Amino acid sequence: MILSTKRQKKTLKPVNYRQKILDAAVKVFAKKGYQNTTMIDVARAAKVGIGTLYNYFKNKDELLITSADLTIKTELDKIRKICDKQTDPMDKMETYFVQHALLLREKPHLAILLVSEVRQTQDFFKRNPSFNPLRHYLNFVVGLFEEAKQIGRIKDVDSNALAIMVIGAMDLLICKWLIEPETVDSKTIIHNIRKILAFGIRPEGI
Secondary structure, rough: OOOOOOOOOOOOOOOOOHHHHHHHHHHHHHOOOOOOOHHHHHHHHHHOOOHHHHHOOOOOHHHHHHHHHHHHHHHHHHHHHHHHHOOOOOHHHHHHHHHHHHHHHHHHHHHHHHHHOOOOHHHHHHHOOOOOHHHHHHHHHHHHHHHHHHOOOOOOOOOHHHHHHHHHHHHHHHHHHHHHHHHHOHHHHHHHHHHHHHHHHOOOOO
């Protein structure tokens, strides 16, 4: 009896060209900036043909909008899962900012994307008025403050205004870290921001 010696062919996992292009786009935008980036640059970085790139994205605007929005949402979802292991919304907020800072240290191109590439010219926003990938962060923090109010952890304040203030502080922290990283102790700063939120800025007795 002769046994067959034919090897079974390995099943190749199909290439997700769309995700491959988006991953490359984030890095190219962070390195060269939106204005200096071309579709050819992204195609080369993704190692796909220019025709393949245009099959998925019609122009550079769409590529930036999709890559920024999807990247921020994906990374935030990972951090959200870590935060969900805690019950205190204020603990969740501190964990969120610490994890976010750690993420940006591991992937500095994301920090550059957040600081510079989500801020575009007036013409860009006229063409794309709904572009606002930072809404994912804002919505998440607003949700934490709403949760904190419901259980009496903070007083009844405007959650949107408070979230804008906190996100603004985080934005400035990222900028400072990009400029002079050796001077930034992000964990300590984030912890102190939480203390200010918890106890306010009024001196004792006033």
